[in-house]
Amino acid sequence: MSFPKNFLWGGAVAANQVEGAWNIGGKGLSVADVAAYKPNVDVKDYKASTAVSLENIKKAMADEDTVYYPKRRGIDFYHHYKEDLALFAEMGFKAFRLSIAWTRLFPTGEEELPNEEGLAFYEAVFREMQRLHIEPIVTLSHYEMPLALALKYNGWTDRRVIDLFERFCRVCFERFGKYVKYWLNFNEIDSIIRHSFITAGIIPEYCGERGELACCYQAAHNQFVAGARVTKLMRELVDGAKMGLMLTKLTTYPRTCAPEDVAATQKKNLENLFYADVQVFGEYPALILQDLKRRGLAPCMEPGDLDLIRKYTVDFVSFSYYMTMTESVDPNAERTPGNTVLGVKNPYLPSSEWGWQVDPTGLRISLIELYDRYRKPLFIVENGLGMRDTVEEDGSIHDAYRIDYFRSHFRAMKEAVEEGVELMGYTSWAPIDLVSAGTNQMSKRYGFIYVDQDDLGNGSLARTRKDSFYWYKKVIESNGEDLT
Ligand code: BG6
Numbered sequence: 001m002s003f004p005k006n007f008l009w010g011g012a013v014a015a016n017q018v019e020g021a022w023n024i025g026g027k028g029l030s031v032a033d034v035a036a037y038k039p040n041v042d043v044k045d046y047k048a049s050t051a052v053s054l055e056n057i058k059k060a061m062a063d064e065d066t067v068y069y070p071k072r073r074g075i076d077f078y079h080h081y082k083e084d085l086a087l088f089a090e091m092g093f094k095a096f097r098l099s100i101a102w103t104r105l106f107p108t109g110e111e112e113l114p115n116e117e118g119l120a121f122y123e124a125v126f127r128e129m130q131r132l133h134i135e136p137i138v139t140l141s142h143y144e145m146p147l148a149l150a151l152k153y154n155g156w157t158d159r160r161v162i163d164l165f166e167r168f169c170r171v172c173f174e175r176f177g178k179y180v181k182y183w184l185n186f187n188e189i190d191s192i193i194r195h196s197f198i199t200a201g202i203i204p205e206y207c208g209e210r211g212e213l214a215c216c217y218q219a220a221h222n223q224f225v226a227g228a229r230v231t232k233l234m235r236e237l238v239d240g241a242k243m244g245l246m247l248t249k250l251t252t253y254p255r256t257c258a259p260e261d262v263a264a265t266q267k268k269n270l271e272n273l274f275y276a277d278v279q280v281f282g283e284y285p286a287l288i289l290q291d292l293k294r295r296g297l298a299p300c301m302e303p304g305d306l307d308l309i310r311k312y313t314v315d316f317v318s319f320s321y322y323m324t325m326t327e328s329v330d331p332n333a334e335r336t337p338g339n340t341v342l343g344v345k346n347p348y349l350p351s352s353e354w355g356w357q358v359d360p361t362g363l364r365i366s367l368i369e370l371y372d373r374y375r376k377p378l379f380i381v382e383n384g385l386g387m388r389d390t391v392e393e394d395g396s397i398h399d400a401y402r403i404d405y406f407r408s409h410f411r412a413m414k415e416a417v418e419e420g421v422e423l424m425g426y427t428s429w430a431p432i433d434l435v436s437a438g439t440n441q442m443s444k445r446y447g448f449i450y451v452d453q454d455d456l457g458n459g460s461l462a463r464t465r466k467d468s469f470y471w472y473k474k475v476i477e478s479n480g481e482d483l484t
Contacts, residue, residue: 003417003480008135008425011088011448012097012381014142014187016071017434019101021078025117028107029147031155031201032071034060037440037455044337044355049439052197054205057147067456070435070442075451076461081125084432087449087463089132092476096134097381097427098125099142099187100176102168109146109164114171126179136180137381137427139246140169140230142187143437145201155201156192156219159302162226169230170237177238184318184381185227188248190275192216192223194340198437214297221299224278228312235312242315244379245279247272248339249319249366255328255344265327273373276317280374282310316424317374320382324349324362340438354386354444360408367416367423377422382429383409386436386444389466397450397466406472407483414480428472432463448472 016032034057041048066072077084088096102109104118129136145155153161172180188199193216196202200219207215231243252268254261274288283306292298325336325343336345337355349357363383370378385405389397406428417423433447442455448469453459474482 002414003423005479007423007479008095008137008379008427009476009480010093010095010097010134010137010425010427011429011431012137012427013077013099013430013432013434014139014144014437015099015101015104016074016142016144017430017437018074018077018432020072020074020076022066022072024078025104025121026107026115027101027118028103028109029061030101030103030144031147031150031198032144033069034147035069035071035198035440036060037068037070039455043439043441043444046195046337046340046342046438050195050198050340052203054203057151057203061147070440070455070457073435073457075432075434075453078121080461080463082128083463084449085125085128085132085134087465087469088431089134091431091448091469091473093134093431094476095137095182095425095427096129096431097137097139097184099139099144100172101144102141102165103144103146105171106146106164106168108148109161109168110148114168119171119175122176126176130179135182137182137184137379137425138172138176138180139184139187140172141165141185143198147201150197150201150203153201154203154206154215155197156222157200157202157207157215159222159225162222162229165226166229166233170233173234173237173241177241181238181241182244183234183241184244184246185230185279185314186223187246188320189220189223189227189246189279190248190250190272191340192220217292217297218299220275221301221305224309225305227279227314228308231312231314232308244316244318244381245276245314246381247276247317247319249321249370250338250341251321251324251362251366251369252343253324253326253346255326255330255333255346258329260329261327264329268327276319276370276374278309279314280317280376282313314376316377316379317370318379318381319366319370320429321363321366321380322383322429323356324359325357352385352387354439356386358385358405360412363409364412364416367413367421368419371416371421377424379424380413380426382427384429384446386446388443389445389450391450391464395464397464399466399468402448402466402468403471406468406475410475410480410483
C-alpha cells in the first residue's frame with residue numbers, strides 16, 4: 001500500500017505572510033499588520049517576539065513603515081501570484097493551501113457589504129489555480145483578523161464577532177464555492193493560549209480582572225461556536241464541500257519514565273488535543289471542562305451553543321507538524337523552543353538553529369494517534385524546516401538539509417499510510433520563502449523557491465528554484481515513491 005492515487009501534494013501559505021499590499025485594493029489593517037520585526041530580540045524567545053501591548057499597536061497604527069512591519073509587505077504575492085502559481089504548477093502541485101484575508105473583504109470586519117476589489121483579487125487567484133489544475137485548500141482565519149475588531153471587541157472574546165465572521169464566511173462560500181471544496185476554519189485554533197493577539201485579537205490590557213487566560217478560553221469557545229455555524233452554512237451553500245479543523249500537533253513525550261513525568265506529559269497532550277476533540281466529537285471533554293471550572297476559566301456559554309457544536313462537527317482533521325518536545329517535572333530540565341512553545345529538550349533529537357527539534361518518527365506517531373482517536377481523514381497542512389539559505393555565486397541554492405528533512409518525514413508518513421492511516425494530502429510549509437509568523441523574519445526560510453528579500457525588505461523579490469524544488473517535483477511525479 002502506498003499514497004492514494006488522488007493524494008493532494010502541494011504547499012501552504014497564509015495571506016498575511018505572503019500577500020503584502022497591506023494598504024492596496026481597499027484592504028483594512030489586520031492584527032498581522034502591526035506585528036513588528038524586532039532585530040535585537042532573541043528569536044528563540046517567542047514570547048518576546050510575539051509580545052503585544054496597546055501602546056505598540058497604537059504606535060504601529062500611526063506608522064506607515066513597512067521595514068519593521070514585514071507582514072505589510074510579505075513577498076508581494078498580491079502582484080506575483082501568477083508567477084508563483086506557475087512555479088507551483090511546474091513542481092506538479094495538486095493542491096495549494098492559502099487563506100483569505102478577512103480585511104481584504106471587510107476592512108474593519110463590520111461593513112455591511114464586501115469590498116469588491118478584494119473579492120476580485122481572490123477570484124483571479126482561484127481562476128488561475130483552476131486553469132493550472134491546482135485544488136485550493138482555503139483557511140478562513142489564519143492570524144489576520146481585522147485590527148478594528150481587536151480594538152473594539154477585544155477580538156474573539158466578544159460573541160458579536162461570531163456574527164461578523166459568519167458574514168465574511170458567507171461571502172467566501174457564495175463567491176468562491178464554485179472553486180473551493182476544501183475549507184479550514186481556524187488555523188492552529190489551540191494557539192489562542194500561546195499568542196492570543198495574533199490568533200484571536202486579544203489585547204492583554206483589555207482583559208481586566210477576568211484575566212487574559214480566561215479571555216482566551218472564552219475566545220476559543222466563541223470560535224468553536226463560529227466553527228459550527230460556518231460548517232452549517234458551508235453545507236447549505238457549497239455542494240460537496242468539506243470542512244476541516246486545524247490543530248498545531250504538539251506531540252509531547254515524557255522526558256523520563258518516572259510516573260510524574262508521564263502524568264505531566266499526559267496533561268499536556270490532552271490540553272493540545274482538546275481543541276480537536278470539541279470539533280470532532282461535538283462536545284467538550286469532561287475532564288478539561290472540569291479543570292477549567294476549577295481554575296475559574298470556564299467560558300460563558302449561551303443556550304444552543306452546545307447543540308450547535310454537537311450537530312456541526314468537522315469532516316476531516318488537518319494539522320501542522322514541525323517538531324516534538326518532552327515534558328518533565330524537574331524544574332532544572334533543559335528547555336528548548338518549538339513552534340511558539342517552550343518544551344523540555346529531547347537528547348535524542350537534533351535541533352534547528354531556532355531550537356525546533358526535528359523528529360520524523362514523531363510525525364508517524366502523531367498520524368497514528370490522531371487517526372486512532374478521531375477516525376476521520378487526516379490532512380497534513382503544514383510541515384517544513386525554517387533555515388538560513390546561502391545563495392552561491394552562480395545563483396544556485398543547495399538546500400540538502402531541507403531535502404533530508406522532507407525525505408525523512410515522507411518516509412514516516414508513508415509508513416503511517418501503510419499501517420492504515422487515511423491521509424488525504426500533504427501541503428508543505430511553505431513552498432516559497434515568506435515572512436515568519438513567529439519572528440517576522442525573512443531569513444528563516446522554508447521554501448523550495450527562494451525569494452530575494454532580507455529581513456529589512458531589501459532585495460529584488462526575484463524567485464529562484466532551490467535544489468529542493470527539483471527534488472519535490474520528483475516526489476510528486478512519483479506520488480511519493482521516489483524519495484532518493
Ligand atoms: C505555524 C503557522 O504555526 O507555523 C504558520 O500556522 C507559521 O503561520 C509556521 O509560519 C511556522 O512558524 P514560523 O514562526 O517559523 O513562521
